[in-house]
Amino acid sequence: MNASTVLTTSAVADRHSRGANAGIGLWVFMGVATTLFLLFITAYVMRMNASDWSAIAMPWQLWVSTALLLAGSVLLQQASKAAQGLHWGQAGSLLLAGGACAWVFLGVQLWAWQALYAQHVMPAGNPAASFFYLLTALHGLHVAGGLVAWGVITHDFWRRPDPVRDAWRMALCARYWHFLLAVWALLFATLGGLTPEVVRFICGPA
Numbered sequence: 001m002n003a004s005t006v007l008t009t010s011a012v013a014d015r016h017s018r019g020a021n022a023g024i025g026l027w028v029f030m031g032v033a034t035t036l037f038l039l040f041i042t043a044y045v046m047r048m049n050a051s052d053w054s055a056i057a058m059p060w061q062l063w064v065s066t067a068l069l070l071a072g073s074v075l076l077q078q079a080s081k082a083a084q085g086l087h088w089g090q091a092g093s094l095l096l097a098g099g100a101c102a103w104v105f106l107g108v109q110l111w112a113w114q115a116l117y118a119q120h121v122m123p124a125g126n127p128a129a130s131f132f133y134l135l136t137a138l139h140g141l142h143v144a145g146g147l148v149a150w151g152v153i154t155h156d157f158w159r160r161p162d163p164v165r166d167a168w169r170m171a172l173c174a175r176y177w178h179f180l181l182a183v184w185a186l187l188f189a190t191l192g193g194l195t196p197e198v199v200r201f202i203c204g205p206a
Contacts, residue, residue, distance in 0.1 A: 026172050030179045037183055041190055044131045054126050058192040061112035065105055072101030073181045076174040083167040099150045109140055135187050146176050
């Protein structure tokens with residue numbers, strides 16, 4: 001085994017080590033973020049029994065948001081698989097498409113907010129509306145943070161390609177998008193389907 005082979009093997013091992021460490025860091029971050037969302041949802045449920053609570057109708061745009069986030073999650077998973085299979089052209093196209101879905105997701109979320117504003121559903125005055133804006137904004141910030149990472153991955157993929165690094169980066173990006181989708185599904189179900197009657201049925205009378 002010559003020196004160049006040793007160097008190459010060492011570099012590959014280093015990249016795999018970085019990927020493993022980044023994966024652990026992402027799991028920790030997702031655990032913390034999940035706890036944060038669950039705390040807000042718990043507060044939402046506890047607040048529902050107040051006399052000033054007035055449920056709001058979910059704007060239809062949220063269904064479009066859900067479809068976009070689902071599509072982005074699937075596309076990024078396929079991008080990760082393509083990268084692992086060394087199909088770099090396909091991986092790059094899927095990576096771009098997945099990120100585009102996330103950008104459109106944020107635009108549709110703003111559209112949903114505008115639709116509520118047009119119906120005079122404001123953040124202040126109704127706790128249900130306040131929680132809606134708070135929770136969707138918090139989730140949107142997590143999507144925006146994911147897009148920052150996606151931008152770095154996409155830039156490096158096209159400008160400074162590295163097969164090992166790009167493969168584990170795309171895998172982590174896909175994992176984070178699955179997390180965003182799961183959180184959004186929980187939020188959507190909570191905001192759109194949970195009512196004081198349902199809470200009392202599940203938890204019993206206060």
